[in-house]
Amino acid sequence: MLQLSTPSLRDSILRHLTYSFGKDPEHAILEDWRMALSYAVRDRIVDAWFKATHQTYETGAKRVYYLSMEFLIGRLLEDGIVNLELVEEAKSALAEFSKDYNDVLADEPDAALGNGGLGRLAACFLESLSTIGCPAHGYGIRYEHGLFRQSFVGGRQVEQPELWLGQRHAWEFERPEVRYRIGFGGHVTNHGETVRWHPAEEVEAEAFDTPVVGWKGRWANTLRLWSGRAIHPFDLAAFNHGDYAAAAAPEALARTISRVLYPDDTTEQGKELRLKQEYFLTGAALRDILRRFNNQFGDLRKLPSKVAIQLNDTHPAIAGPELIRILHDERGIPFDESMDIARNTLSYTNHTLLPEALESWGEALFGRLLPRHIQIIDQIDNEHANRNPSRTQSMRADHQVKMGQLSFVMAHKVNGVSALHTELMKTTVFEELHNLHPDRIVNQTNGVTPRRWLLACNPRLAGLITESIGEVWVDDLEQLEKLEPYIEDAGWLDRYGKVKRDNKVELSNWMGQAHGFHVDPDMIFDVQIKRLHEYKRQHLNILETIAHWLEIRDNPDADWTPRLKLFAGKAAPGYFFAKDIIRLINDAAAVINADPLTNKYLKIAFLPNYNVTLAERLVPAADLSEQISTAGKEASGTGNMKFALNGAPTVGTLDGANVEIRDHVGAENFFLFGMTAEEVMERRMVESHAQKAIAADPRLARALEVIREGRFSPAEPERYHNITGNLEGADYFLVCSDFSDYWRAQREVDAAFKDQQGWARMAAFNTARSGWFSSDRTIRGYMKDIWDAKSLLD
Ligand code: F55
Structure with a gap:
C-alpha cells in the first residue's frame, strides 16, 4: 500500500474535481462537487478496505458470506463521512467553495435495491459486520432498476421506473476480470457414477464491488453485486444478414436477468425470471466463495471451518443443492458427505410465516430451468427421510418444490428474527422439522445500525x-x-x-x-x-x-x-x-x-x-x-x-x-x-x-x-x-x-x-x-451462535 501522508479533505476534493472530473470550481455543477467529495471520502475508505482484506488473508480467519436478493442501502456518502468522522471537515471544505453540505448530500441517488425490512436489515448487517471487524462479504444483484418510484395521481399510487444508475455515483468498482458463467436449462447425463449437467443457455455474472466502511474506519468489508452480461454480446452472423435486432438479442437477454428488482414483498409470484435471478446470484456467489477458499485452503472438507454462508430468507435456497452439485458432481465427493459439508456451511434466516409469502416453485418450471438441481433436491429429501424415518412431510409435495423445507434441511442453524416469531416457527410452519431437529432453530432478534x-x-x-x-x-x-x-x-x-x-x-x-x-x-x-x-x-x-x-x-x-x-x-x-x-x-x-x-x-x-x-x-x-x-x-x-x-x-x-x-x-x-x-x-x-x-x-x-x-x-x-x-x-x-x-x-x-x-x-x-x-448486538449473536466467526478487531 502507498504510504502517503493524507491530504486535507479540501485538497482532495479539489484534486478530484480537477483531475478526475475535469472541472474547475467556477464551472462545476452540484453533481461534480458531490462526486469530488465522494471520491475524496472513498480514497480513505479504500485504505481501510485494503488493510482489512490483507489482515483477513494473513490470519486465515473464517469468513462470513451474506447472500441476499436485496440490499436496501440508500445513500452512501453520509455513511462514509460519518463513519470516518469527517462531518465538520466536509462542511467547512464545501463552505469554502460556497457549497452547502446538505445540498451536496441530497444530490446522491438513493439506491433502493430492496423492498423493505428484509433488504434494509441486510444493509444494517453489512455496516455492523464492518464496525465489529468480522471478515464478511455481502452478495447480491446489481439491479439496474431498484424499487419503483411512487407518486400519487388523484390520490392513487402510480409507479414509475427507478433508474438509480441514471446519475453518477462513486461507490462501485467494476471488476471485469471477475466473471462466472451461469447456466440454465439443458439436460443431465449419467456415466456410471458421474452425473453431469449440460445447460442449454449461459449468461455471465460480472462483479461490482462496493466497500462498506465501519465506525471510525477501522475495518471495511465488501458488498459484491452481480450484473448480467452476454457471453457472446453481439451476434455478428445475424448482423451480417441484416437482422439488427437479432444481432443484439444475446446481450439483451443476459441483461434482463439483473434488470429489475421484483417489487413484491409478501406474495410469491412464481415467475421464471425470479427463479433465474435467484440461481444467478447464488451460482455466482458460490463460485466466487469456492475460488477464494481454494486459493487459500484447498481441502473442501474444511469448508465449514473457514466459510459461513447465511441465506437471507429462502431466496438463495438453491445454494444447498448447488453446493452439493459442485462438491459431488464436479469434485467427486460422495453425496452424503457433500450434503453434510453443505449443511455445516449454510444457515438460513426466516423472515415471515405468512403462507402466501413462502416460496414454492412448480416442479415443471423448476425442472426445466434447473434439471440437475431438482434431482439433487429429491435425493436430499430421500436422504433426509432415510435418516429420519418418522418424517411425514416432504419438500416435494403437490408437484411443488418447497424452499422453506429445503432451506431448513440444508442449514445447520435456522433463525427467526424476534423471540415471538422464533417460537411461532416452532409451532407452525416448521413444527415437524423442529421436532426432528430440536437444536436447529435459534433466535436472533433484529437490530438497526x-x-x-x-x-x-x-x-x-x-x-x-x-x-x-x-x-x-x-x-x-x-x-x-x-x-x-x-x-x-x-x-x-x-x-x-x-x-x-x-x-x-x-x-x-x-x-x-x-x-x-x-x-x-x-x-x-x-x-x-x-x-x-x-x-x-x-x-x-x-x-x-x-x-x-x-x-x-x-x-x-x-x-x-x-x-x-x-x-x-x-x-x-x-x-x-x-x-x-x-x-x-x-x-x-x-x-x-x-x-x-x-x-x-x-x-x-x-x-x-x-x-x-x-x-x-x-x-x-x-x-x-x-x-x-x-x-x-x-x-x-x-x-x-x-x-x-x-x-x-x-x-x-x-x-x-x-x-x-x-x-x-x-x-x-x-x-x-x-x-x-x-x-x-x-x-x-x-x-x-x-x-x-x-x-x-x-x-x-x-x-x-x-x-x-x-x-x-x-x-x-x-x-x-x-x-x-x-x-x-x-x-x-x-x-x-x-x-x-x-x-x-x-x-x-x-x-x-x-x-x-x-x-x-x-x-x-x-x-x-x-x-x-443495535444490529451490532444482533451480529455478535450470529457470530457466536450460528457462524462461529471471530472479530479481527477485538
Ligand atoms: C421480499 C421478497 C419476497 Cl419474495 C418476500 C419477502 C420480501 C420482504 O421484503 N420481506 C420482508 O421485508 N420481511 C420483513 O423482514 C424484516 C427483517 O427481518 C422483518 O423485520 C419484518 O417483520 C418482515 O416483514
Missing part, C-alpha cells in the same frame, strides 16, 4: 447524548442506559424535549417546501411508515382517524390534543387492496384537512415515495410510532426499533419485536393494545367476529358507514365498498376486533401528550433503554 439511525440521521439528539455520556454509545449502544440519571434532571429533560421540537420544526419546513403541506410543529407527530399490507393494518389507523374526526366535529370546542397523522409506504403494483387503502387515506386526507371545524386538531399527510432517505427525515421528528400489525404476523419489524431509539414511544400490539421493545423500555413507556397472537387464533374461530365488534362499538360502525356512503369519494360513493365489505365480512386481520382497544390506547396518548414533561420523560426512557436493538 446506530451510526445511520441515530448518529447520522439525528445530529441534535446524537450531540446531546455525546455531550452527556461521551461517544462510547456509538459502537456500544447499551451505554445509552447511562442517560437514565439525566432524565431526572429537569434542565436536561428540557433540552431533550427541545431536540425533538427542533427536529419537528425542520420536518415541518421541509414538508411545506417540498409538498406544500403546512403543519403546526406542536401537534403530535403520529407516524406509520412501512410497506402497505393488510397485516400491517394501515386501514386500522385511518379508521381510527376518521372516527376521531367525527368525534371532534360533534364537539369542536373541547380540549382536543392536536395530531398529525403521517403515512408513507409503497404497495406492490399488483396488490389492489393495498392500493385502495392508499387511495382511501389520500381521499380522507383531502376532506379532513379541508374541514375548518377540525383542522387545527387533526391533519393527515401521506408522503409519496417512501425510501431510506425519507425515513431518515421522519424518524427523528416522530412523537409516536405506529406498530399495529395483527399479532403473529409481523416477524420482527425494524422501524419500531428506529423510532424507540429516536425517542418516539410506540402504540402497538404484542407482535414481533414490539414485545421485546416493551420489555426493554418498560410497559409504562409503551401504549399497548390489541389481542395477543394466541387470542388472534381463537378469535378467528368465532363466527361473525367482525359484525360483533362493529355492533359493540358505535364509533367503529359510524366510521365504516361514512366511508361506505362515500363521504370521501362523493363522485363515486361505492369506491371503497371493497374495503368496507372486507372489514364487515371475513376481516382476516381482525381490524374490527382490535378497533376499540386501539381507540382506547390512542386516547391515552392524547392525555399523556398534554403533559409535555411527562411525555419527554417517556420519550427519553425509550432512547435510554433501546441500546439492545
